């Protein structure tokens with residue numbers, strides 16, 4: 001009786017990526033990305049970095065999950081309400097892709113990150129919702145000497161800009177208008193401390 005061997009073809013997670021001839025999966029695996037903000041935009045960015053197989057992610061956000069986040073945050077569930085956004089996001093990212101590393105920092109980015117922490121990354125992706133948070137990330141990026149991508153979303157529009165301290169091009173701070181400075185300064189006293197003024201809810205939907 002003739003014997004025969006069935007050769008099982010093992011598929012791997014990134015097989016469809018490898019079919020793209022210019023794709024470098026190992027570059028993504030070795031990349032270190034700092035995601036500032038785990039809100040609506042941060043959720044989308046973290047989900048996509050996990051799907052792509054970006055090997056090392058750090059996410060920083062001071063906030064906790066609220067019921068109003070559930071219309072536009074793919075990583076959050078009703079059972080997560082009250083928990084730190086970064087911790088929930090970290091767990092969901094690892095469910096999407098257990099092959100990557102993700103570190104969660106539950107802190108205000110103004111005080112929770114040192115220059116050394118920032119310098120350990122290749123790029124920062126800003127998923128922020130205020131001029132001051134963007135100003136802080138811009139300062140950190142330029143001190144650490146790494147580029148950053150600034151994302152912003154409105155009701156039906158989005159904005160992306162790129163800032164690189166290794167070029168002579170304008171930085172984010174250069175683009176802040178007098179009106180934006182005024183808005184930013186309303187949140188600060190002479191000592192630079194946050195004034196106790198209520199947050200204004202912004203109209204938003206799920207980012208596409």
Ligand SMILES: [Zn+2]
Pocket residue numbers: 170171172173174175
């Ligand atoms: Zn500048």
